[in-house]
Amino acid sequence: MVLGLLEKRLTFKPTRVEHNGLKGFAHERVRFGHEFGLDLDGAFSDQGSKSVVLFLHGNRHNISRFREHYDLFSKLAQSFFTFDYPGYGISAGAPSESAVYASARAAYDFLISTKGFAPHQMIVYGCSMGGAVAVDLSTTHSIAGLITEATFTNSREMAKHLYPYLPLWPFLPIRFRNDEKIRKVRSPVLMIHGEKDPVVPVSMATQLLNATQGNGRLIVVEEADHISCLTHGEAQLKNVIQEFINAVSA
Numbered sequence: 001m002v003l004g005l006l007e008k009r010l011t012f013k014p015t016r017v018e019h020n021g022l023k024g025f026a027h028e029r030v031r032f033g034h035e036f037g038l039d040l041d042g043a044f045s046d047q048g049s050k051s052v053v054l055f056l057h058g059n060r061h062n063i064s065r066f067r068e069h070y071d072l073f074s075k076l077a078q079s080f081f082t083f084d085y086p087g088y089g090i091s092a093g094a095p096s097e098s099a100v101y102a103s104a105r106a107a108y109d110f111l112i113s114t115k116g117f118a119p120h121q122m123i124v125y126g127c128s129m130g131g132a133v134a135v136d137l138s139t140t141h142s143i144a145g146l147i148t149e150a151t152f153t154n155s156r157e158m159a160k161h162l163y164p165y166l167p168l169w170p171f172l173p174i175r176f177r178n179d180e181k182i183r184k185v186r187s188p189v190l191m192i193h194g195e196k197d198p199v200v201p202v203s204m205a206t207q208l209l210n211a212t213q214g215n216g217r218l219i220v221v222e223e224a225d226h227i228s229c230l231t232h233g234e235a236q237l238k239n240v241i242q243e244f245i246n247a248v249s250a
């Protein structure tokens with residue numbers, strides 16, 4: 001019981017506040033996921049593109065934290081959908097590994113059934129823990145392409161890296177098995193990682209790249225730390241992401 005509570009506290013760090021959607025960005029605020037037993041808060045921005053980015057944020061804050069990504073999508077005239085996991089923002093429920101996976105499936109279904117996008121038009125983009133959710137979704141659902149940013153190998157390796165002094169980490173269950181799941185992803189994969197990421201070392205990105213069976217590409221952004229790749233490398237990443245989206249959704 002204590003071990004389970006510790007694991008959950010180390011893994012999920014939600015900010016549960018009203019965030020006014022994506023203030024400053026043209027968007028539609030939606031509630032969705034009811035057919036999956038969920039009640040989630042999301043925001044869809046229609047930029048008129050044929051493709052759509054399903055954006056999955058990290059384990060901290062809520063969707064308002066990742067505005068630099070939405071700004072980039074807007075500059076690319078790229079439609080996107082983002083949402084808060086259970087227990088984040090004003091989404092109902094509590095976070096867990098299964099809950100964040102289920103919420104991504106609900107978001108995928110929303111874009112297919114409500115917004116009319118086809119699987120070959122969908123690019124799934126996940127940051128940090130969101131990258132783990134994106135990898136999981138990509139193993140079970142057809143997509144055009146997968147983008148991960150600052151994504152780790154698995155939860156136990158993360159605990160070992162962040163809390164080497166904690167005697168309990170060897171006994172924690174291994175969750176978010178990105179190192180195993182990414183081998184099953186058949187769509188093209190673009191990985192982005194900060195050169196100086198202290199939270200998720202760039203060596204983990206290299207391990208994931210080696211597990212992609214040759215369909216992955218890794219971009220290491222100089223001077224960037226955790227979730228600051230767009231700050232340090234926007235010009236480079238704008239072109240790389242645009243080219244990737246054009247190639248996989250053509």
